Amino acid sequence: MAFFNHLARRSFAQSAAMANAIKNVTVIGSGLMGSGIAQVAAQTGHNVTMVDIDPVAVEKAQKRIGASIARVAKKKFGEGDDAAKFMNESMSHLKTSTDAVASVESADLVVEAIVENLKVKKELFSKLDGAAPAHTIFASNTSSIPIAKIAEATSRLDRFGGLHFFNPVPVMKLLEVVRIPETSDGTYEAMKGWGKAMGKVTVECKDTPGFIVNRLLVPYMFEAVRLVERGEASPRDVDTAMKLGAGHPMGPFELMDYVGLDTGKFIIDGWHADYPDEEIFKPSPMLEKLVADGKLGVKSGEGFYSYKK
Ligand SMILES: CCCCCCC[C@H](O)CC(=O)SCCNC(=O)CCNC(=O)[C@H](O)C(C)(C)COP(=O)([O-])OP(=O)([O-])OC[C@H]1O[C@@H](n2cnc3c(N)ncnc32)[C@H](O)[C@@H]1OP(=O)([O-])[O-]
Numbered sequence: 001m002a003f004f005n006h007l008a009r010r011s012f013a014q015s016a017a018m019a020n021a022i023k024n025v026t027v028i029g030s031g032l033m034g035s036g037i038a039q040v041a042a043q044t045g046h047n048v049t050m051v052d053i054d055p056v057a058v059e060k061a062q063k064r065i066g067a068s069i070a071r072v073a074k075k076k077f078g079e080g081d082d083a084a085k086f087m088n089e090s091m092s093h094l095k096t097s098t099d100a101v102a103s104v105e106s107a108d109l110v111v112e113a114i115v116e117n118l119k120v121k122k123e124l125f126s127k128l129d130g131a132a133p134a135h136t137i138f139a140s141n142t143s144s145i146p147i148a149k150i151a152e153a154t155s156r157l158d159r160f161g162g163l164h165f166f167n168p169v170p171v172m173k174l175l176e177v178v179r180i181p182e183t184s185d186g187t188y189e190a191m192k193g194w195g196k197a198m199g200k201v202t203v204e205c206k207d208t209p210g211f212i213v214n215r216l217l218v219p220y221m222f223e224a225v226r227l228v229e230r231g232e233a234s235p236r237d238v239d240t241a242m243k244l245g246a247g248h249p250m251g252p253f254e255l256m257d258y259v260g261l262d263t264g265k266f267i268i269d270g271w272h273a274d275y276p277d278e279e280i281f282k283p284s285p286m287l288e289k290l291v292a293d294g295k296l297g298v299k300s301g302e303g304f305y306s307y308k309k
């Protein structure tokens, strides 16, 4: 018994040490998710570099983060000195860059949150693999792509996993921590420990399509799309029904607009390619048209609904 207690203490100490070892975090992608992850990492005292290929995206992300940190500060401290101190300290932990390769040179953890496209994610990780130190853990925030397929681009499968956050990151408490068969126990413990240091509740999941939440959420959203396409109800009434009848904070159309319809299309196209016989994953004419018209949801000012002021 004493021996097992000793082992348990040692593995706890090891995982705590690895989680504590994550100080320098590089977040690649400064869109909806990357900016949220970078913000929470900075708020929780990590040294963060947030990277995007698009300098305009970085600039917008900084503004979004400033506004969001102000909301968090107000909620935590009200008005006054403590709120200002929290905001200043958080912002002082955040750097930005447009050079992904240079930004990983001293990273303990890289969290990728770029476009939901396997080829683009692999190209990125393959470049980073040669530039990051040997100890650096790589993680993807993908919604739907198998982690193993992304990890193939690197030679560090034991230091690779999934860290799936939820939108809006500063508010949503959940973090799905995903391992592939090669992920080492040390890496997995470090990812979970970091999630806790970020203030999230972590759940563990294997590298299964959609992990836990999206395995249930995506078919639900697409049932809603089919229902509207069949002319059985309007998006507004479906949303009202799910909010007032099922207690959801947003209806499925509001939520799709919030997530981004381009991301929704990437997810469904990927799953349709992988599971061509599944009716629910077949392309939706309604979604195809909105994306083709540049109506990507809240982020572009219009999707199923208009957000233009
Ligand atoms: C097509 C297929 C698509 C597949 C999708 C897969 C996507 C993905 O992989 C998984 C997901 O993320 S799935 C998506 C998972 N996500 C969901 O399911 C989300 C469902 N929606 C919700 O939970 C709620 O509607 C919200 C929390 C978004 C807003 O809450 P509300 O009550 O309706 O409105 P409120 O009054 O404005 O906000 C209330 C308070 O929240 C705080 N706050 C809010 N935003 C903030 C920010 N950016 N920063 C900081 N703080 C922020 C703030 O404290 C505010 O209080 P304040 O006094 O005003 O400062």
Ligand SMILES: NC(=O)c1ccc[n+]([C@@H]2O[C@H](COP(=O)([O-])OP(=O)(O)OC[C@H]3O[C@@H](n4cnc5c(N)ncnc54)[C@H](O)[C@@H]3O)[C@@H](O)[C@H]2O)c1
Pocket (backbone or CB within 6 Å): 028, 029, 030, 031, 032, 033, 034, 051, 052, 053, 054, 057, 100, 112, 113, 114, 115, 116, 117, 120, 124, 141, 142, 143, 144, 164, 165, 166, 167, 258, 259, 260, 263
């Ligand atoms: N939107 C959501 O609700 C949500 C939730 C959980 C997970 N995700 C996943 O997170 C990832 C990002 O989603 P998002 O909603 O933040 O997308 P987004 O469109 O808001 O942002 C993506 C950003 O990545 C940048 N980018 C693209 N290619 C890049 C590259 N090679 N190097 C650096 N930057 C690059 C783009 O310029 C853009 O700013 C996707 O994998 C998505 O599936 C999204």
